[in-house]
Amino acid sequence: MTDQHVKAARAPVESVALIDAFLETMVAERGAAERTRLAYRADLEDFARWCAPLSLADVGRSKVQAYFADQGRAGISARTQARRLSCFKQFARFMLQMGVRADELTAGQVSPRYHSGLPHPLSEEEVRRLLDKGTSGHADLRRDLLSRVALEMLYTTGLRISELLSLPATCVRHRGGMLPVRGKGGRERLVPFSSAAREAAEALLAYDAILDSPWLFPGRDPRKPLTRQGFDKILYACAVKAGLDPQRVSPHVLRHSFATHLLNRGADLRALQVLLGHADITTTQIYTQVMTERLKEAVRQHHPMGRDGEAGEPEAQG
Known part of the structure; x- marks a missing residue:
């Protein structure tokens, strides 16, 4: 057809x-x-x-x-x-x-293979620069406050951007150092909430009190949350101020950086699954696959016997 x-x-x-x-x-x-x-x-x-x-x-x-x-x-x-x-x-x-069919229509159909497409994470030093230099010196104080809390929360909690922007203003009232998050499929989870992120959120809420918005990140219409497009503009400006390539900085890159840095420092894969809100551990395992490839590349580039043609069995003598 x-x-x-x-x-x-x-x-x-x-x-x-x-x-x-x-x-x-x-x-x-x-x-x-x-x-x-x-x-x-x-x-x-x-x-x-x-x-x-x-x-x-x-x-x-x-x-x-x-x-x-x-x-x-x-x-x-x-x-x-x-x-x-x-x-x-x-x-x-x-x-x-439902009994509409007696067989499974897609049985035997093989899914096409594709590269995982995970973005390259920022280094820990780049994240520090983004938080230190990218969240100050904007056109107004509110933009500084909003930038600080958004970036602190994205990097220290690993939230999806949809989860971040849908946070209610009441989320900071939850004590015990945990942030209640509603993720995909309406599934709820608790993620650790740093004191720096809480202080930044409370400062933003105090500044925005006059708006009387139900959202932690109000949009132009305070009755609605900030849009993804609006947030992208803010993040772009933060990256520029930090001297980073804006094309390398996105909410998903920060989420990926959160996961990668935790694994680099010895985090348990099951714990990471809970933090990221993955329903299936196989989704989380993709991070270990990416890290394995990077370890192999590190050996190939830096180990004296790691380069192609230099490692392996010695050639037989004639």
Whole structure:
């Protein structure tokens, strides 16, 4: 089916109804966020249009294979294909559990391999520079206060940016040195909250008291939190002030730096899983894989027998 035909086709009504039921189940059982639901709907409806006029309840497994072959020919990245297959697998299990199908639609479909794509972490010295020099000297005092608390919290807690920006103003009232966080799927966890981050947060809240906002990081409309786009502009300015390449500094880089620095200093992988809010330990293990590759590279570059062609068994003498 050509791209024009796909765009012209509409997902069968039966398929749309199944997708709606699946997404409702995701909300009820997993507390799936709106952003997740929108992404899943887009992926599933794209597949449903591709399969039209057949309903997703009736298509064969060969359709899944043909769809991903078509995706590859269209230049869709392996990462995107892997994400879509993950979505389809969950949907396939849903149809099986609901008795809509007697088989699992995606059984046997292999996920395309792709590089993990983890960003390169900042060094500990670079983080210190970002916190010391990047959070002062802005156009106004409030920007200094906001920058300080945001960067302190991102680096010392490993929060996702969505978790950070959705923190309520009341979060600093939680005592015991722990910060309550609501993560993906509505899962709650407690993460250590440094005294420096708490003091910075309290200073920001005191400055913002007149706004009477329910959020720790209010947006232009105090009734709403700061947007991701608004935060990116602030982080960009912080990186410039610290003399760092802004392209290397992002919320995810700071989260990755938090995890990497903890592992470098001997943190337990299970503890890191809890801190990062990963539902599955395999997600956390990717950090150890990255560190293993870096250790191998360090040996190759710096050990006298580590370079290619220099290590290994000696050649047989003639």
